[in-house]
Amino acid sequence: MAEYGTMRVKTGLAEMLKGGVIMDVVDAEQAKIAEASGAVAVMALERVPADIRAQGGVARMSDPEKIREIQEAVTIPVMAKCRIGHFVEAQILQALEVDYIDESEVLTPADLEHHVDKWQFTVPFVCGATNLGEALRRIAEGAAMIRTKGEAGTGDIVNAVTHMRAVFGHIRKLTAMAEEELYAEAKKLQAPYELVRWVAEHGRLPVVTFTAGGIATPADAALCMQLGADGVFVGSGIFKSGDPERRAKAIVEATTHFKDPEILARVSAGLGEPMVGISAASLDPSQLLETRGW
């Protein structure tokens, strides 16, 4: 008897994406460039985060027609975003047979308290996290993949680094704790004790952990990989740069050869203009996307 939508099947697809780059695309043409450049998946969205940031307004799930067009253009997995807590957008994305749903803080949240109950879906979910407690709460809700958030649409890597250090550093601390200390730690983390204990025993999250938010160069991608990410999401960094195809290929190569500085030096050369960045520190707290999600 075949079983569909088991946790093993859901996390299994994330396993296959490891060591790869997932690229934000807004149409079929960009999706084809991403696939030809070696992306392991594409994220279909209406506007890249840099544009959402610049144009403001409410950011929602993409038009299904756009998503279909992208699905028809490529053979690699197609992901799409729904708003935090917007389970009907998630139902629609499942009906469209997207390969992964990103319940994303980049879109305007639909619920200020509850995230989507992801156990109700056959399609797996990826969710953002800024720290270990947030990551474990998402996993408890059924997320099959985590991405540290960073600050999307800035081209500034600093928040991605902060969040990875927070998640991976905290995991390292858990592994050194006495068993009885884990109960109090679970309370502090506001996460289920069983998950906290699993992480303490295994020294990692129980699901694949990518990083996102602010990656603009091959060096940024390799930095994330050296800090312990399983792979990277690149949003505005590729299609808001001067030569998207060349930059996309370079970031893919850097993600594979992240430990080889000579290869990194070669692929970083002559890429043209990177996306125009915004320093994350200069943003008003009300403009931050990373604080969305609870």
Add this chain to the structure above:
Amino acid sequence: MEKPLRIGVLAVQGNFREHAAMLRRLGAEPVEVRLPGELEGLDGLIVPGGESTAIGRLMALYGLDDAVQAFDRPIFGTCAGMIVLDRDHLGLGDYRVRRNAFGRQVASFEADLDLGDGEAPLRAVFIRAPWIEEVGPGVEILAEVDGHPVLARQGRLLVAAFHPELTDDTRIHELFLNQVREAAGVRA
């Protein structure tokens, strides 16, 4: 003591770490392969699951496609690895694969697979999996799902459409390591 078998795991993209963990569990020594020179002296090679388009491109960039074609020891390909080795890609296996044959992720599944060995069935995990569409005379089909071959052997090659590295069942990796031992024995 017997020297451990040194098995390369192609590590340009995909879930190579789980294959390495499985090999360690079975007493073999895994070696991550990202560049052609790293194939030297290996007893066998695993081409893991991942995205076959990404893996194919990254292999070609550093001449790993030619190097793997010239590699003369046993090779085990899972999922994307099975695609990479087929007639339309590296051409090492005399079979043709249909990519994403079962459908998109909503159609990914796990199921019991009868290996015809009289043992308990194997729990197999299929992720956007391919199946074998067409085989040449030298290819032996070891397991099928709904009449589609998903595990096959051709001389020193072993290919699976599913992911034995995602379960605790070590039988498929043992099967491969036995092929490696036989090949090494013949040479020695």
